[in-house]
Amino acid sequence: xxxxxxxxxILLITDGCSNKGSDPVQAAVYARKQGIAVNVIGIxxxxxxxxxxxxxxxxxxxxxxxxSRIVAAKQLAMTMHMMxxxxxxxxxxxxxxxxxxxxxxxxxxxxxxxxxxEVAELVDRMxxxxxxxxxxxxxxxxxxxxxxxxxxxxxRDLQIGLDVRKGMHQVALLTFPGAHGEDVQVxxxxxxxxxxxxxxxxxxxxxxxxxxxxxxxxxxxLIAGSHTPSRPVQKHDEHDGDMSAYVV
Amino acid sequence: MSSDxxxxxxxxxxxxxxxxxYTVEGLLGRGAxxxxxxxxxxxxxxxxxxxxxxxxxxxxxxxxxxxxSEVARGAxxxxxxFDLDDVQVGGQKQFFLVMELVRGTTLxxxxxxxxxxxxxxxxxxxxxxxxxxxxxxxxxxxLKAENCLVEEARGxxxxxxxxxxxxxxxxxxxxxxxxDRAWWGRGxxxxxxxxxxxxxxxxxIALLAPDLRKALTESGVPNGSRLRQAxxxxxxxxxxxxxxxxVFDGRVRTISAFRQELLPLVKAGVRLEQKEKVRRKPRDWxxxxxxxSGLVLMLVFCQFVLFR
Ligand SMILES: Nc1ncnc2c1ncn2[C@@H]1O[C@H](COP(=O)(O)OP(=O)(O)OP(=O)(O)O)[C@@H](O)[C@H]1O
Ligand SMILES: [Mg+2]
Numbered sequence: 001x002x003x004x005x006x007x008x009x010i011l012l013i014t015d016g017c018s019n020k021g022s023d024p025v026q027a028a029v030y031a032r033k034q035g036i037a038v039n040v041i042g043i044x045x046x047x048x049x050x051x052x053x054x055x056x057x058x059x060x061x062x063x064x065x066x067x068s069r070i071v072a073a074k075q076l077a078m079t080m081h082m083m084x085x086x087x088x089x090x091x092x093x094x095x096x097x098x099x100x101x102x103x104x105x106x107x108x109x110x111x112x113x114x115x116x117x118e119v120a121e122l123v124d125r126m127x128x129x130x131x132x133x134x135x136x137x138x139x140x141x142x143x144x145x146x147x148x149x150x151x152x153x154x155x156r157d158l159q160i161g162l163d164v165r166k167g168m169h170q171v172a173l174l175t176f177p178g179a180h181g182e183d184v185q186v187x188x189x190x191x192x193x194x195x196x197x198x199x200x201x202x203x204x205x206x207x208x209x210x211x212x213x214x215x216x217x218x219x220x221x222l223i224a225g226s227h228t229p230s231r232p233v234q235k236h237d238e239h240d241g242d243m244s245a246y247v248v
Numbered sequence: 249m250s251s252d253x254x255x256x257x258x259x260x261x262x263x264x265x266x267x268x269x270y271t272v273e274g275l276l277g278r279g280a281x282x283x284x285x286x287x288x289x290x291x292x293x294x295x296x297x298x299x300x301x302x303x304x305x306x307x308x309x310x311x312x313x314x315x316x317s318e319v320a321r322g323a324x325x326x327x328x329x330f331d332l333d334d335v336q337v338g339g340q341k342q343f344f345l346v347m348e349l350v351r352g353t354t355l356x357x358x359x360x361x362x363x364x365x366x367x368x369x370x371x372x373x374x375x376x377x378x379x380x381x382x383x384x385x386x387x388x389x390x391l392k393a394e395n396c397l398v399e400e401a402r403g404x405x406x407x408x409x410x411x412x413x414x415x416x417x418x419x420x421x422x423x424x425x426x427x428d429r430a431w432w433g434r435g436x437x438x439x440x441x442x443x444x445x446x447x448x449x450x451x452x453i454a455l456l457a458p459d460l461r462k463a464l465t466e467s468g469v470p471n472g473s474r475l476r477q478a479x480x481x482x483x484x485x486x487x488x489x490x491x492x493x494x495v496f497d498g499r500v501r502t503i504s505a506f507r508q509e510l511l512p513l514v515k516a517g518v519r520l521e522q523k524e525k526v527r528r529k530p531r532d533w534x535x536x537x538x539x540x541s542g543l544v545l546m547l548v549f550c551q552f553v554l555f556r
Contacts, residue, residue, distance in 0.1 A: 074465075113333050165419055
């Protein structure tokens with residue numbers, strides 16, 4: 001049954017505070033209810049990631065059941081890899097814990113420590129084999145200009161990491177704001193290897209930072225994108241309390 | 249991540265399951281996954297305790313170290329493991345692994361004191377560990393200077409941090425960009441023998457020409473042509489050129505091929521050490537250490553010349 005799990009993630013990359021459109025934290029709450037984990041990376045060099053921006057980054061991830069990190073541009077690739085990997089494991093760990101509860105009445109941490117190695121190995125293998133749907137949402141406001149080449153490299157690097165997984169992955173790429181002044185633009189629909197060429201074209205000098213609309217759009221993509229027979233993780237997980245294991 | 253440490257010196261850590269008690273003496277190091285402390289157990293034995301907020305990584309590392317101690321055939325492949333347990337810290341559960349304390353110096357500090365000509369000897373020892381590990385069907389993954397310690401007196405290398413060990417054919421679990429062939433655009437991030445071979449080559453460069461790493465990675469974007477240029481022109485890498493280029497060209501893909509290329513360098517290193525010994529006539533006990541380690545060096549070398 002584990003192979004049928006589709007792990008759904010949004011990875012948001014920003015260097016500033018949202019200032020346009022809906023509330024990103026509310027958008028993250030909604031995404032989480034759909035069984036989607038929202039991870040956020042705040043880039044510090046240049047940009048305007050002051051304390052308001054940092055707090056927003058943390059709040060989005062916390063309410064979106066994901067993790068957040070504030071990093072320098074050169075740490076971006078490593079951080080993206082780590083977050084994606086970690087969140088996949090958390091998603092599978094939840095599924096496994098639920099199975100364990102039914103079978104033996106306890107989750108993995110209720111097992112004696114020496115027994116957990118087997119479970120950890122299982123989780124490891126399953127998260128490598130399960131399908132991943134990932135939407136990358138990249139802030140393309142003016143301050144991101146110098147960082148976009150690094151972002152592109154980092155996405156390429158993430159791709160290299162995903163390529164060696166056994167499970168299939170589908171990655172979509174969107175930018176906020178879009179190239180023509182719209183809040184969000186889908187640069188590349190779900191595909192095995194997203195097309196990055198549109199990334200630098202969408203830079204908008206002076207464009208705002210519509211983070212909330214970007215999360216909403218990413219959520220729509222993920223809901224539409226998983227119309228496969230394999231149903232997502234949250235099946236009997238409508239009450240979102242169970243998702244708290246996402247929070248790191 | 250907060251910068252506060254989990255434990256303070258003098259504090260007692262009591263496992264919730266096995267009830268063993270450890271007294272914290274100090275911090276040994278911290279990484280992306282956890283904090284490692286020097287502790288003593290109830291019998292006074294000094295050990296290393298790795299603590300982390302997640303149980304799964306430690307459980308896996310424990311499993312791997314246990315398995316390795318069974319197949320290592322006398323080689324100290326990884327630290328021996330003694331305990332795996334939970335502990336309550338300020339209302340939160342934390343997880344810990346207790347293992348052998350590896351007493352040693354970092355590779356750069358060791359080479360600063362004893363000379364760069366020790367580099368091939370250290371790498372030769374790593375070759376042996378990696379070969380043993382590969383026989384178990386795993387790659388080490390996160391091979392880097394920070395995960396190696398040298399026992400100063402014997403000049404013997406030990407590996408720590410087995411969190412990156414990955415079964416062949418799977419994506420490498422943990423890696424560090426400088427050592428990662430995929431980052432340099434020279435192959436996949438798949439756990440394979442030649443993944444570790446590439447990391448060995450990058451370790452050699454990092455040890456012989458430490459400033460290169462900073463210069464070549466500053467932009468955060470890999471610069472493969474500058475790497476090649478440095479390898480072909482940097483005087484400090486002159487003797488290593490054949491080996492390094494062999495790795496980059498894909499001619500040297502196995503640990504045993506790497507070792508073959510390394511042997512002449514080891515030989516040269518041994519000769520240099522003997523010359524130094526003659527120059528510095530033994531005067532105090534530290535000189536005897538040098539003589540002792542020179543002997544180890546000879547033995548290591550002989551082992552590979554005679555038994556290969
Ligand atoms: N058994 C040991 N004996 C002595 N020192 C150790 C031992 N294990 C770890 N250390 C020290 O603690 C440091 C951090 O440990 P380790 O690398 O295991 O942590 P980590 O969180 O897995 O790090 P990384 O960021 O490399 O994944 C090591 O670099 C080493 O200096
Ligand atoms: Mg380490």
